[in-house]
Amino acid sequence: MNESMVTWASAVAEAELSGPLPRRWAHSLGVSQRAAEVAELMEGDAELLTSAAVLHDVGYAPRLALTGFHPLDGARFLRDTHAADERLVRLVANHSLALLETEEWGLREVLEAEFPLLDDQRLVDALVYCDMTTTPDGEVTSADARLAEITSRYGFDSLVGRFIRRASPDILAAVGRVKAALAAQPK
Structure with missing residues (x-):
């Protein structure tokens, strides 16, 4: 991975999200900034993480939303249109416990x-x-706060609301592991 992957990923995400979904683009930029904050934990994969961070929601772009499940739509776009790095595509496809959410969509096997x-x-x-x-x-x-915001935005009994309730323990555990790794870093 190199800096050109991050530059490419940012340009792709901006082209797909900034016009039709400026708030989603702002979120993606924020997520990529968070990736820069944990770069020291990535042992050579900082560019991969930053690229996945900025691209993780690209599947929300209206022209890409074929199934309506944004991790799958985004990953297919990156694979089929851009022949993107396999690890990058798999990170986008599976970001934030998407595999659990696919059960709600009936797309887990896919x-x-x-x-x-x-x-x-x-x-x-x-x-x-x-x-x-x-x-x-x-x-x-x-x-x-993020989990509460997602539940509030989509609704407690919505497909996303049900997924977030199921995934919350795993999400909080992942966040906890990263926080612990960051705290263990030499100052």
Whole structure:
């Protein structure tokens, strides 16, 4: 990975999100800024994390929303249109416990077959941390506040609301692991 991957990823995300979904673009920028804050934990994968962070919601772009499940739509776009790095595509496809959400959509087998979850828990956790500690407007927040905001925005009994309730313990555990790793870093 190199800086050109981050530059490319930012340009792709901006082209797809900034016009039609400026708030989603602001969130994506905030998530990529959070990725820069945890770069020292990535042992050579900082550019990969930052690229996945800025692209994680690209599947929300109206022209890309084919299934309506943004992690899958975004990953397919990155794979099929851009022949993007496989690890990058798999991170986008599986960001923030998307595999659990696919059960609500009836798409779990599809996501697992096309984009298996990465074995690198450190990268998976870092992307969860970045996404779940960033508001829709790109500001830093706590994971608890973010989970409450998502539930409030989508509704407690909505598909997303049900997913967030199921995923919350795993999301909080991932955020906790990243916080612990950051705290253990030499000052």
